[in-house]
Amino acid sequence: MNDQLAEDPRTILDRIQSQAIRHETPCGEGRMVWHEWDNSGGTAPIVALFHGGAGSWRHWIRTIPALVTSYRVLVPDLPGLGESDFPPDGDDAFAIAGIVADGIDRIVGADKTYEVVGFSFGGTMAACVGALGGKRVRSVTIIGSSGVGALGSAVNLEKVRHLEGQERRDTHRINLNRLMIADPAKIDDLAIEIQDWNTVRSRLRTPAISRSGAIMKAIDQLQSPLNGMWGELDAPANPKGPERVATLRAHCPEADIRLIPKTGHWAAYESADTVNAILLEMLARTRP
Incomplete structure (x- = not known):
């Protein structure tokens, strides 16, 4: 991470993006853009990372290098965000998740299993994709997600x-x-560069979708293990963070839920080493 901090932000982003394979899958009459990082030649277990609202794959800039040593990593720009076109039903979480799940099937094959991880709004997408995918989705991990509890x-x-x-x-x-x-x-030039790139390309109004109740409906339909993480100082959660944890435990008593000390909403960036270690631990339990 220290090497990243010394580099020009655009150099970091360009370098990591250049290591990926770009895919395009249908999004209504438009396209959904994906990036895939894979050092295994297609043999490693698959994990899909879903970014937050007003975001893009860049939200995972400090997670991708940690996962690609063990996983085939798929990271979309979710519909209506980043480079992806606006979805036909832009207020329906499950309709958007259907586009995402279809994209995964087109890239890796409809017979493959995979893990999903979602940050903030991406947690709603992860839960909905998990509900749609049934047992093909080995686990669902939500990080800093809204729509859980108060x-x-x-x-x-x-x-x-x-x-x-x-x-x-x-x-x-x-x-x-x-x-x-x-x-x-911890707000460095890279974080500012990512924020600027993301916000000017944001079109989908994600807060209403996150608050729609879709995430809890999806969680109740999951057939796979659920994991959760929140930063202890997560601004959108506070002061209701403990209620979110309690709500999640009530719906899914076996869920593995962690609070990341002294960390805000974008935990995978602010406390990347801690989050990456926990995430790898969580994913290892359902690794095929």
Whole structure:
């Protein structure tokens, strides 16, 4: 990670993206864009990572290198976000998840099993894909997901699209600290670059989908183990974080749920080493 911090952010992103295979699958009459990292020649177990709202595959920039040594890693830009086109039913979590699940089948084959991991809004997608996939989905892991239990406090963000230069970067830094990263010292140039790229390409209104109840409906339909992680200082969850954990345990008593100390919403970035170690531990239990 120290090597990453010393590099230019765009160099880091370009380098990691250049190591991936790009796929396009249908999204209504448009396309859904995927990136696949695989060092195994297609023989490793498959894990799909779903990013958060107003995001892209870049939300997983510090997770992909940790997983690709053991897994075939598929990371989409979810419909209506990043490079992917807007879905036909942009307010229906299960309809969007159906597009995602179809994309996985087209890339890896409809007979393959896989794990799904979702951050924030991506947790809703992970749960819905898990419900649709049945026993083909070996496990579902949600990280910092909304829609579980009571709503937390509203997080007010500054508008950035009309800004330029240093003022734009400074405003991204403010928003990242309010919503995504608890420790201001961990908001580096890479985080700002990712935030800027993601936000200007965000079209799908994900908060309403996350709050629609779809994630809990999906969790109740899962046929596979459920794991969960939240940052101890997750801004969208606080002060209702403990209620979210209690709600998840009530619906799925065997779920493995962890709180990441001194960490905000974007835990996979802010506390990457800790989250990666826990995630690998969780995934290992259902590895074929």
